[in-house]
Amino acid sequence: MLNSSFAQYAVSDFIDTYRSRTARIRRTLARASLVRFCNTMCHISDMMTSAMLFEKFITICAQSAMLLTACILLFTAFEYHRRPTTTTLLYVFALSVLSMTTSLGGFLATFTLDVMLAVALTVSFIALECYLTPLDDETLAFDLEIIGGIYNINTITGQTITSLEVEEQYALTTDRDYALLERIMGPGMHTRLGNDNATQFNYVMDEIQATNATQVLEIGCGRGHSRVLAQMMPNVQFTGIDLVERHIEVAKSRGLANLEYIQADATTDISWLGKNRFQIIFGVESLCHMDSDEKRSQFIANVKSLIAPGGRLVIVDGFRSNTFATASPNQQKAMMLTESGFAIMRMPSKTDWIQAAQGVVTSNKDLTADAMPYWILGWRIARFIMVFPIFMHYYSRRSRATMCTIMNLLSVATVAHAMRNSAAAEYGVLVVMYQTDQ
Numbered sequence: 235m236l237n238s239s240f241a242q243y244a245v246s247d248f249i250d251t252y253r254s255r256t257a258r259i260r261r262t263l264a265r266a267s268l269v270r271f272c273n274t275m276c277h278i279s280d281m282m283t284s285a286m287l288f289e290k291f292i293t294i295c296a297q298s299a300m301l302l303t304a305c306i307l308l309f310t311a312f313e314y315h316r317r318p319t320t321t322t323l324l325y326v327f328a329l330s331v332l333s334m335t336t337s338l339g340g341f342l343a344t345f346t347l348d349v350m351l352a353v354a355l356t357v358s359f360i361a362l363e364c365y366l367t368p369l370d371d372e373t374l375a376f377d378l379e380i381i382g383g384i385y386n387i388n389t390i391t392g393q394t395i396t397s398l399e400v401e402e403q404y405a406l407t408t409d410r411d412y413a414l415l416e417r418i419m420g421p422g423m424h425t426r427l428g429n430d431n432a433t434q435f436n437y438v439m440d441e442i443q444a445t446n447a448t449q450v451l452e453i454g455c456g457r458g459h460s461r462v463l464a465q466m467m468p469n470v471q472f473t474g475i476d477l478v479e480r481h482i483e484v485a486k487s488r489g490l491a492n493l494e495y496i497q498a499d500a501t502t503d504i505s506w507l508g509k510n511r512f513q514i515i516f517g518v519e520s521l522c523h524m525d526s527d528e529k530r531s532q533f534i535a536n537v538k539s540l541i542a543p544g545g546r547l548v549i550v551d552g553f554r555s556n557t558f559a560t561a562s563p564n565q566q567k568a569m570m571l572t573e574s575g576f577a578i579m580r581m582p583s584k585t586d587w588i589q590a591a592q593g594v595v596t597s598n599k600d601l602t603a604d605a606m607p608y609w610i611l612g613w614r615i616a617r618f619i620m621v622f623p624i625f626m627h628y629y630s631r632r633s634r635a636t637m638c639t640i641m642n643l644l645s646v647a648t649v650a651h652a653m654r655n656s657a658a659a660e661y662g663v664l665v666v667m668y669q670t671d672q
């Protein structure tokens with residue numbers, strides 16, 4: 235009995251001790267977890283506070299940067315658009331919105347949205363400004379001032395340009411640039427006339443049909459855009475020559491059975507192509523590179539040797555207009571800038587060609603009005619980029635290639651000015667026939 239009650243006592247004592255210990259351990263553990271939990275929470279809150287501070291710091295920096303950008307843009311806007319127009323005011327308004335939304339904490343839900351809104355507004359107002367600016371003498375004077383700030387107009391115009399330099403300039407444009415140009419423009423690195431970017435080739439086709447030509451030579455075939463002709467006329471054999479090796483490589487890779495491409499300079503002796511072989515010799519925006527009396531006379535010597543009796547030379551191109559000498563000094567300057575940007579020393583006029591060609595002119599078409607909308611669009615796009623002359627100034631000095639890109643862009647900005655009222659430049663087709671064996 236005793237033993238049994240002792241045993242019972244011992245067991246219950248053990249259980250009590252066990253319970254109280256367990257409770258203590260639990261309490262200790264609970265306290266420890268609470269402390270750990272509190273510590274973790276404090277840690278998190280510390281982190282959140284510093285993250286919020288960091289975010290605030292970043293926001294303030296970004297807002298200050300945007301405000302600074304807005305001020306620079308505003309300054310550029312006043313510099314660029316000195317004439318007070320409605321669009322200038324709208325432009326300034328857009329810039330004010332930009333500064334307000336970014337510096338005063340924003341109108342919209344998030345800072346990013348504010349910035350996106352302001353940038354979208356600014357870009358659209360600049361575009362509107364470029365779209366509405368009239369093509370006139372006053373704008374030309376202003377554009378020349380901007381261009382003059384980017385590079386020295388006087389040192390780049392009127393310089394002698396060799397075939398090597400022409401080749402170098404075209405070769406500096408990358409495959410990617412040409413691919414982009416083709417995607418935007420369709421087949422050709424030439425002026426778009428009306429809705430069709432192959433219109434130039436229709437004028438050539440008319441002459442091929444009129445002479446029942448079987449052999450046609452293209453001067454300055456570029457990357458082989460005239461293959462549309464070879465596709466339409468499978469019974470005619472086409473030969474294309476170009477200065478630039480890469481152009482010929484690309485043209486060959488797109489070749490057709492009735493097409494042959496050769497790298498050659500048309501201002502050197504190319505009579506080896508075959509005496510009296512071709513009924514048609516043509517160039518689409520490549521013969522403008524025959525920019526001196528010497529180059530033209532060497533080229534015409536080639537034409538006379540290669541052309542079949544009754545054959546025709548077809549020139550589809552831009553020309554210095556005959557009124558160039560009486561055009562305003564600024565329009566003359568615009569034309570000279572256009573020329574040098576396209577690696578041309580002095581673009582020949584139709585009269586220069588008629589004198590050099592020594593044949594019978596059978597067609598002389600003026601297509602300036604058809605070319606104008608395209609060049610006006612080009613001028614507006616170029617002006618959109620010219621809003622940032624500082625960027626262009628530095629970008630143009632990075633390398634020879636970037637200088638070429640900027641010069642091309644600025645040439646695009648000046649063509650429309652030169653062509654306005656056909657004062658300094660014109661666009662058209664000139665056809666010269668060679669009646670007898672020369």
Ligand SMILES: C[S@@+](CC[C@H](N)C(=O)[O-])C[C@H]1O[C@@H](n2cnc3c(N)ncnc32)[C@H](O)[C@@H]1O
Binds near residue numbers: 421422517
């Ligand atoms: C504006 S691109 C026109 C290319 C092509 N005709 C087209 O419409 O797409 C002028 C081309 O003429 C070429 N070229 C310039 N001078 C040349 C010369 N002396 N002999 C051969 N090709 C020349 C250039 O290499 C360039 O590819």
